[in-house]
Amino acid sequence: xxxxxxxxxxxxxxxxxxxxxxxxxxxxxxxxxxxxxxxxxxxxxxxxxxxxxxxxxxxxxxxxxxxxxxxxxxxxxxxxxxxxxxxxxxxxxxxxxxxxxxxxxxxxxxxxxxxxxxxxxxxxxxxxxxxxxxxxxxxxxxxxxxxxxxxxxxxxxxxxxxxxxxxxxxxxxxxxxxxxxxxxxxxxxxxxxxxxxxxxxxxxxxxxxxxxxx
Amino acid sequence: xxxxxxxxxxxxxxxxxxxxxxxxxxxxxxxxxxxxxxxxxxxxxxxxxxxxxxxxxxxxxxxxxxxxxxxxxxxxxxxxxxxxxxxxxxxxxxxxxxxxxxxxxxxxxxxxxxxxxxxxxxxxxxxxxxxxxxxxxxxxxxxxxxxxxxxxxxxxxxxxxxxxxxxxxxxxxxxxxxxxxxxxxxxxxxxxxxxxxxxxxxxxxxxxxxxxxx
DNA sequence: GTCTATAGCTTGATAGAC
DNA sequence: GTCTATCAAGCTATAGAC
Numbered sequence: 001x002x003x004x005x006x007x008x009x010x011x012x013x014x015x016x017x018x019x020x021x022x023x024x025x026x027x028x029x030x031x032x033x034x035x036x037x038x039x040x041x042x043x044x045x046x047x048x049x050x051x052x053x054x055x056x057x058x059x060x061x062x063x064x065x066x067x068x069x070x071x072x073x074x075x076x077x078x079x080x081x082x083x084x085x086x087x088x089x090x091x092x093x094x095x096x097x098x099x100x101x102x103x104x105x106x107x108x109x110x111x112x113x114x115x116x117x118x119x120x121x122x123x124x125x126x127x128x129x130x131x132x133x134x135x136x137x138x139x140x141x142x143x144x145x146x147x148x149x150x151x152x153x154x155x156x157x158x159x160x161x162x163x164x165x166x167x168x169x170x171x172x173x174x175x176x177x178x179x180x181x182x183x184x185x186x187x188x189x190x191x192x193x194x195x196x197x198x199x200x201x202x203x204x205x206x207x208x209x210x211x212x213x214x
Numbered sequence: 215x216x217x218x219x220x221x222x223x224x225x226x227x228x229x230x231x232x233x234x235x236x237x238x239x240x241x242x243x244x245x246x247x248x249x250x251x252x253x254x255x256x257x258x259x260x261x262x263x264x265x266x267x268x269x270x271x272x273x274x275x276x277x278x279x280x281x282x283x284x285x286x287x288x289x290x291x292x293x294x295x296x297x298x299x300x301x302x303x304x305x306x307x308x309x310x311x312x313x314x315x316x317x318x319x320x321x322x323x324x325x326x327x328x329x330x331x332x333x334x335x336x337x338x339x340x341x342x343x344x345x346x347x348x349x350x351x352x353x354x355x356x357x358x359x360x361x362x363x364x365x366x367x368x369x370x371x372x373x374x375x376x377x378x379x380x381x382x383x384x385x386x387x388x389x390x391x392x393x394x395x396x397x398x399x400x401x402x403x404x405x406x407x408x409x410x411x412x413x414x415x416x417x418x419x420x421x422x423x424x425x426x427x428x
Numbered sequence: 429g430t431c432t433a434t435a436g437c438t439t440g441a442t443a444g445a446c
Numbered sequence: 447g448t449c450t451a452t453c454a455a456g457c458t459a460t461a462g463a464c
Contacts (some may be wrong), residue, residue: 005447019335024237026439037449042441044447112335119333121233121326124387136393156394157409164382165375173338179350180370195371195421202420203413219429240457251431256459258429431464439456446449 006044008034011106013041014055018109018172021116022052022123053127056117059110060131066095067135071142082145086201092139093166093196100170101189111170118167147208154207162200169196220258222248225320227255228269232323232386235330236266236337267341270331273313273324274345280309281349285356296359300415306353307380307410314384315403325384332381361422368421376414383410 012034016025027048031038045051070091074083100111117123136159143155174186184191226248230239241262245252259265284305288297314325331337350373357369388400398405 021235021237021334023235024336027441028439037447039442039449040447046441048440115333116330116335118387119329119382119385120235121386122238124385125389125392128387129389129392133389133393140393153394153397153405154409156390156398157406158413159393160382160390160398161379161410161413164379166378167382168333168374168378171333171338172335173332173342175339175343175347176370176374178339178343179347179354179373180367183367184370184374191367192371195368196375198420199372199375199417202416206412206416207409241459242457251429253431253433253460254429260459262458429464431462433461433463435458435460437457437459440454442453443451444449445451446447 005034005036005040008036009041009044009051010055010058013051014106014109014113017052017055018112018116021120022048027051055110055113056127056131059107063095063099064132064135067091068138070094071138075142082148083142085143085146085204086197088139088142088146089162089200089204090197092162093193096166096170097189097193097196108172112172115167115169115171118163143204147204149209150207151210155204158200158204158207161203165196165200219248219250219254222250223255223258223265224269224272227265228320228323228327231266231269232326232330241265269324269327270341270345273321277309277313278346278349281305282352284308285352289356296362297356299357299360299418300411302353302356302360303376303414303418304411306376307407310380310384311403311407311410322386326386329381329383329385332377357418361418363423364421365424369418372414372418372421375417379410379414 009030013025013030016030016033027041028038030051031041034041041051045054071088074087074091078084078087096111099107114128117127140155140159143159144150144152147155169186169189169192172186176184176186223244227239227244230244230247241255242252244265245255248255255265259268285302288301288305292298292301310325313321328342331341354369354373357373358364358366361369383400383403383406386400390398390400
């Protein structure tokens, strides 16, 4: 059936793009991984880049809906006050870490692609901006409300640090395992979640007043 | 002359790997960019992967020497006390941000490669570990001395967040420019340096005592 | 060290039978 | 929707003349 074939191709593409990147995988390898005829990838998705976009889009929609929902909930709870910073950071990261952790292999692959794209000079500016900037702007607005006396400039840079720390977590290099002599495990995303949220909150908080703490 | 040709190829490879990644560039494109004969890349460096390693190695040595130097200086100044955390973080990041900022195009390209590799599941675990883990271990030792009551586990995760925040800065996607409506400029690494060091220091500091602040 | 020439393969994409 | 067959182009890598 058509829908099944499309899904098979999307899943295979997701897996291979995750481990080798956009240029490191051929359409042929994808169809072999999917167990379908080589001509079908082009038939269903057109150019290779279109297939990549389809992979990105499939989960971005689900994800962004969940994250907006969590942000709105936390805004509503705090009303009419600004929401606590830590809750905003949690709303930003929770769905990502949770899906990557417990969503199955597909989600794990998806986030590994995100990690690569976010750090890719050619694709990062285009793709991340396209799929995630509207959401980022909503979060920045909430953060600005939580830290009303901070310089907006400082807060954008903090967001940038958050983005980097978060996406490296998804990259799937197990560098921290070796580095910590097995004390930490890169795939233990509960451990990340526990630490990332207060870490980032503390970083943002030094810009609470517009006079730098430095 | 032989040495010049090798340098031409290394520079060209560095530039192209930086913008398109390892798999996004062919040996042919590299030699064309370098303005030399297509066969010379193989003659001087052998396989494509060897050329990549040569690109990585060339600047890693310079860089790591500088960073170790800065760390040793700051350990000596503090003796016999442990060094202030903020100085350690600065020693870790200073040479990188400085070279990327003022070292010319080659260094900028180099760091863009680092950003990609650090987030690449296949290459990140191998290459970063190979070139940078010995240095990372030295820094972790110093950080542990500066925060003696923290759990080592927490500190490794903080290091991981630092690594992610730092490398995204090098990636050369100008996402923050759009996101901030031009308020921030991704290539203004002085602005990053000013903010990254206290941001990360504050993040580490919440784990000062082994009872989590969360 | 440099260059020409080329072997042997894989690539993205399509045309046309079923 | 699926499959076979195929195209032109690009790829890594090397062998051998200069």
